[in-house]
Amino acid sequence: MASDVSSERERMVLKELARARDHIPDDELVSCVRELVLVRLCITPYKEVTLQIQFPPGYPASPVVVILKSKALPQSLVAKLKNLCEAEAAAHVAMCQVVPVYDKLKGFMVQNLLIAAWDELVALRSDGGDGEETLSKKIKLYEAQGKVKLVLAQGKYKLTAELTIDNQYPASPVELEITRSNFTPQYEAMFAAHAKELARLAVSGPLQRLSTTKTRSSYAGSTFAERGGRRILGKTRRLLADLEAAEAAASTPEPSKTVEPRRSLLEVAQYLMSSVANYPTQPCQCCEEPVFPADPTELGKVTSKALQVERVYCGHFYHYGCLDVFLNSPPFNSDGKPCPACGKRIFHRKWSNDAKELESGWAHKQARHREIGEVIDFLGEDAVGETYEGAPPPWLAGALARAGLVVPGDVAAAATAAAAPPPSSAAGKRKRKKKKKATARMAQDDMSAFL
Ligand SMILES: [Zn+2]
Ligand SMILES: [Zn+2]
Incomplete structure (x- = not known):
């Protein structure tokens, strides 16, 4: 009886080995002997796994022993693949198991294009992100297409994007397509361009100019x-x-050739998530009112230039009118004006960075007692005339104070203005009403400044 069992085992092992040699390509089959079958699957250097199969004493009535090792794949994925192989072996008890296990593993490795981004996807699912508490996030995976669908919403702002990787990832970059969104086309274009650049940098590194x-x-x-x-x-x-x-x-400029490709699917997804989470709630750094309307359908309806959205070098947002007054009012110094929110110097192609030029512009305006045309409809005619010539208006004094700037000679006035409660006169009420009404209308941003 015992010899029957051992001869049956021997017969099955030899049959397994013969079928394995017949079925598995030579360049994958490292070893194929009674003790073990060793297969090395290398789809790309980033999708590589070694499969070792042993025949236990109870074989073929019990399943083969599967050992999986990989230097490229995360251990959580290797464990999942091992379960997959073991289930396949168990389903073929008393039959040949090596070839079915090999086929199952290779099929998964070849057909699942998301394998190389496995740990990124695990992180993406659990990622809360910065300032993204209120962001609604849905993630759908299409393994065979290498596609990750992100459905994001912040309030009434929505954006759906598809991130796709191929079998060469991360040596080939993540592709991004924004399939649906109610941001303006300019913002969509900016998100797409920035995401594409992140993906390109991960593969090619920064562009380098040759020395001449x-x-x-x-x-x-x-x-x-x-x-x-x-x-x-x-x-x-x-x-x-x-x-x-x-x-x-x-x-x-050409890409530097020494860069080791880096995975960037998570980075691109996080960029999109933080953009959708944070853009709709951005305040103007001068008046602290939101620069975007709560309802995105209002986005394209703004006609007032003063309310158009400007994004400066540091990434903070301003109303055009607020930024114009802020940059064109003293104090001027050679270091430029710091952003009230982050302290970084404000750069914008629409405004000069030359302190002398700004100062003479200011002096010129003062001398001619000109009103600041662009903000008249924003502040109301009375505000420009009565407060701006002396001390800065309260909303601007706040921004100046946060930026660490005080108008020379108007220290007390500026401080008082910054701390002063909103004007309670009829003119003040009218002014605030006007401003509130104006703030409700919003503008498209000029994207060319930072694309
Ligand atoms: Zn503003
Ligand atoms: Zn800033």
Whole structure:
């Protein structure tokens, strides 16, 4: 009886080995002997696993022993794959198990394009993110297509995006498509462009410009300086011009070649999540009113330039009118104006960074007692006339104080204004009403400044 069992085991093991040799490609089959079958699956360097199968004493009545190892895959995924293989072996008890287990594992490795982003997806599911408590987030995975669908909503603002990776990921970048959104087309374009750049950086690294200095100076040294003469001078100039043109063409930025590809699916998804979570609630750093309307359908309806949304270099938002007054009012210094929220210097292509220019502009305005045309409809005519010429208006004094700036000679006035309660006069009420009404209308941002 015992010999019957052992001869049956022997017969099945030999049958398994023969079928394995027949079925598994030579470059994957590392070892195929009575003691073990060893298979190395390497779809890409990032999708690699070693499958070891052993025949236990109870085989074939009991399932084969499966051992999986991988240097590339996260351990949680390796454990999941092991369960998958063991279930397949158990389903084939008393039959050949090696080939079904191999087929199951390889099928999963080849067909599931999301394997290389496994740990990123685990993190994405559990990620709360910064300032994203109120963000609604749904994640749907399409393994065979390598696609992750993100459905995001913050209040009435919604954005659906699809992130796709292929079998070469992370050597090939994450592709992003925003399939639905009620942000303006400019914001959609900005989100897509920034996400694409994050994905590109992870694969290619920063663009590098080749140095042209060395070639040019050595050329000038050997030809221009040594030969001299008018004819040669003219010829040399032409040659130099040609050389410069050739160098300019050759120095077109190109990706650095030494970068090790980095996974960026999580980074891109987190960028989108934080953008959708934070953009709709951004306040203007001067007046502290939200720059975006609560209802995104109002986004395209703003006609007032003063209420248009401006995003500066540090990433903070301002109303055009508020920023214009803030940047064009004293104090001016060579370091520029700091953002009241973060203290970083404010850069924007629409406004000069030259303190002297700004100061003379201010002096010019003062001398001619001009009103600030752009903010008249925003503040009301009375406010511009009565408060701005002396001390800054209360809303701007607040921004100046938060930026650590005080108008020279108006320290007390500015401090009082910053601390003062809202005006209670009829004019003040009218002014606030006007401002509130104006704030309800919102503008599209000028995206070209930061795209
Ligand atoms: Zn504002
Ligand atoms: Zn800032």
